Amino acid sequence: MSSNENSNDRPITVGVIDDDPMICQAMRLILEDYSAGRLNVVFTCTDGSQAIDETSGHHPDVALMDIAMPGMDGIETTRRLRALPRPPHVLILTSLSPSGTVERAIEAGAEGFVSKTDAPEEIIRRITDVCVGLPQFNPASQRQLINDLNTQQPQSRRDEARAMLDALPEREREAVVLAAEGFTNAEIAERMFISERTVKAHISSAADKLRMGRVQMARLVERADLPERL
Known part of the structure; x- marks a missing residue:
């Protein structure tokens, strides 16, 4: 001016x-x-x-x-x-x-x-x-x-969570999502046709990559609000 x-x-x-x-x-x-x-x-x-x-x-x-x-x-x-x-x-x-x-x-x-x-x-x-x-x-x-920001924030957090999960190898991601849904390692092994030892390895590897514990990863999956699987 x-x-x-x-x-x-x-x-x-x-x-x-x-x-x-x-x-x-x-x-x-x-x-x-x-x-x-x-x-x-x-x-x-x-x-x-x-x-x-x-x-x-x-x-x-x-x-x-x-x-x-x-x-x-x-x-x-x-x-x-x-x-x-x-x-x-x-x-x-x-x-x-x-x-x-x-x-x-x-x-x-x-x-x-x-x-x-x-x-x-x-x-x-x-x-x-x-x-x-x-x-x-x-x-x-x-x-x-304020209303617009409140509307956008959950979507932004959801997209961020999905991107973090998508960065994992497919089998690790699948194990993490099943664990977040409440399945035990034995149940995950049965569903994925792998051993419990491999399930633990997948979840441990994902935890290292995400720098999160099992509970935090469950919260991440919850935040990602993934589409229901058929």
């Missing part, structure tokens, strides 16, 4: 991007009427391509970005704005419905979220605070990010 960004002698410049012209007009009125001259809306537009052109020309300090737009959506537009030589801060202007929206927006370079239904003073505060490097997450965006 420019060196004037934190200066008190000029307003913070803002671009508003939303596919609904009424939202653009309402945001312009809110930001300019309630900010007592602290904010200046330098452009509004209704699609991503125009947003890139307007931002390149006006160099706003902050872009308020809708997500659901025809053609280039708000996340891709955010990514392109943040790649400009003089990138604006981007606050997502949204009602946050699709799962994954928050995480995808952050990955694209957004620094926070503003609800279209937030009070004017709250929207203005978020715009001024993001300019001094404070990420802006309203309660709705915080809840969604």
Whole structure:
């Protein structure tokens, strides 16, 4: 951002991007009427391509970005704005419905979220605070990010556990899975058509490779949530 960004002698410049012209007009009125001259809306537009052109020309300090737009959506537009030589801060202007929206927006370079239904003073505060490097997450965006992470974490842990088991030789893996399912060494030997001594060797070798004891390996199999065998 420019060196004037934190200066008190000029307003913070803002671009508003939303596919609904009424939202653009309402945001312009809110930001300019309630900010007592602290904010200046330098452009509004209704699609991503125009947003890139307007931002390149006006160099706003902050872009308020809708997500659901025809053609280039708000996340891709955010990514392109943040790649400009003089990138604006981007606050997502949204009602946050699709799962994954928050995480995808952050990955694209957004620094926070503003609800279209937030009070004017709250929207203005978020715009001024993001300019001094404070990420802006309203309660709705915080809840969604936590929900998304909680949804993804078990899947990530499952995939990691499956990869660890898949790295074992097939017969060792089979012995470990059967042991985790509660079968004794004798029962495993019978099912695998091998001796108990070989079962012990398979499980011991797998334990060395995984650096785990028998109980830990059972937990690993549980976490892997393997498909049921026919």
